[in-house]
Amino acid sequence: MKVIDGRPALPEPEAHERLPAPERDERASPEGARDRTPFWRRRGVLIGAALLLLALLVLFFLLRGGDGGEEQGQPPPTVSVEEARRVAWNDQLSAVGTLEAIQGVDVTTELGGTVEEISFENGTEVEEGELLVRLDTSTEQAALAALEAQRDQARLAYDRQQRLIERGATAEADVEAARATFEGLAAQAEQTRAAIDKKTIEAPFSGTLGIREVSLGQYVGAGTPVVTLQQIAPIYVNFELPEAAFGLVEGGVEVELQADSFPGRTFAGRITAVSPEIAEETRSVTVQATIPNEDQALRPGMFADVTVLLPGERQVVVVPQTAIARNAYGTAVYVVGPPDPEEQQRQRERGEAAEEEDGGFLGGLLGGGNGEGQGGDASDEEPGQARSGAGQRRGGNAADGQNARGGEGGAPAETGLVAKTVFVETGEQRGLDVEVTEGLQGGERVVTAGQLKLDDGVAVTIGDQDAGEGATERPAVP
Template sequence: MFKRLILVLLFLALVFGGIGYWKYRQFQQMTAQLTAPRPPATIASVEAKRESWQPTLRSVGSLVAANGIAVTNEVAGIVQEITFESGQRVEEGAVLLRFEDSVERATLESLRADRQLAQAQYKRAAELIPKQAVSKSEFDIAKATFDAAQARVAEQEAVIRKKTVRAPFSGLLGIRQVDTGEFLQVGTPIVELQALNPLYVDYALPERNFRELAVGQEVQLRMDAYPGEAFSGRVSAIDARVDEGTRSISVRATVPNPDGRLRPGMFAEVQTLLPQRDDVVSVPRTAISYNTYGDFAYVIAKGENDALTVQRRQVTTGRVREGWVEIMKGLDAGETVVRAGLVKLRDGQPVTIDNSVELKDAEVGKQ
């Protein structure tokens, strides 16, 4: 019985001793892995460069005609004649539409006859007043009657003139909205008229950019209708107030449009060009990462035996242009930074440079 107990205890000691030894070996291996030097990471590098930049303020806006209206009628009537075609270019004063005006013209002839009679009576009274053949009151009545008759004629002539609708300015007509023989109430839209040269582009910028704005600055426009093509203009007006709701300020630029390729209502991407800067330090946008503490870049430095390591450095970034980002603080021109291969890169890690390394999607954004 006693021998059996000793054998069991020896067996258990061997089992637990083996387990303990196995765990100890595992711990030693883990410790060795943790304390082993990190192998060099393969990265691609680029030098921060100093260059001239044309800073821009980006926004979106809409094209607006310098003059643009819906042509309407001032008097009611039946359309007698339409003298334009949809989409036609017209000059200022061109006749667009005439109303039937026979009744108004007949009334005008009657009023002219009344005026002629009143004029004759006034002239006769004027000849007789020096001879005291008529009283002063009779002369005044004759004069007032003639003046009233003349005013009624002028009024009727104005009514007849309004029976002809003319283009108030030169421009391009839209689609005709009325037909011959149709009765139009006062203010009925007849056709759109847009002056196309020049055009305005209206857009808004945040109030923080207000001090950078000035009348006369160049703007560049890009439209979906003309991919890859830019149109130039200049800032012509800056609003007198900042919108309290959006904290933005409205800006208007004038855009030449001599060939009429641009049309009011088009959507435009607008860049306001600021004065050129000649001392901008920049790196590729892919070289910048961020965490909760802000933007940072990995700067490549030489260590012992010319071994390359990386140092994480906080940077302050500015504007972005064509894939490059402005470095306002934290890097100097000529310093070499990591542009690709940032995944799992750590401060102080050894690296080897291979500029054929391409950026992986996982490297963009938060590190």
């Protein structure tokens, strides 16, 4: 064993295990390995790296487009607004009433008989005492004639007995018997005459007839309806109010009535009676009002919406019904106005954070060779100023586009506003207006159309047709 520098040397390989020097040098050389790498494999690595870089760039621009699309490409939603108004409303009570005729009956017969004459037309006006129907009275007329003859004969016998009693030629009992016979026959004649009169049916009062329910030659029994007669000018409306309103209503208070049969028309009247008792089942009081109904438009049996106009008035804030949005969190409206300073600061901070994120991401992608150029550009201008300038450029372009779009329809649309969610409490609804008891003070501009596109704090554009004071004014409901 050989010793070199005090250390045992490794044994040399056998002769048959040694490689020729040229082959050993070629395998150990890196240049030889690169020379032996296939060309297609080196080119594939370059193409893969380029595709990966391209994919990262596409992803970056997609993400940037999604974050800034609202600011750069899409304009704020356009809405219609109307001002919350302060108006004076009269105190009032609402109820559902039923119309009832002043007088209304089904004209019937008291005695049976055959219909001999019908003297009216369906649906006509009649006066009190006017003939309606006459039944056959031939039998009663014959009986009346016989009774009248017997009555006359009994009258003569009674007179004879009176002359005899004066001379003392007859007894007092005979005189009384003759008188009784005469009076009995006279009463029977009157009874028969009354039966004849009852078979002549007349109008009990002036009014409007309905449709007849009998025909000529028909036999009708006692109590059979012949025709309906209603007095409907004026007409009553009966309705119920809660017990708490008992002390508020009295005779002479004005009421207004609306019926589904006459949309848009209001009938006026006055309270004429209030029930003196409260219903135990419903704890309500029955009230009756009288409506003139000169044109007889209202008819008995109709349902009507009744409004009792109480004395006194109050100041309320009203908004259009379309401005009210109801959801699981409550009742709210969108109020349009300029953003407050805190909101503007939050928007600027969000924009700066987005710019920093976008710049860092892009710098990380491009990095390396582009770093010097970017650094040189950034040295000329502070990063915050650069981002602010870019934001101003984007804002200016968006504003120009909005003004251009607004100019197409005439006056430019009002911009630079945001919609804020304001939760409110509502009260009465009169016509198209809703009372707001809490949440608004009056004068705010509320969104009346386009709420589905809004969220709290989102930027909006007011359409030129409803912007500012140009909004259509609607008359206040008293």
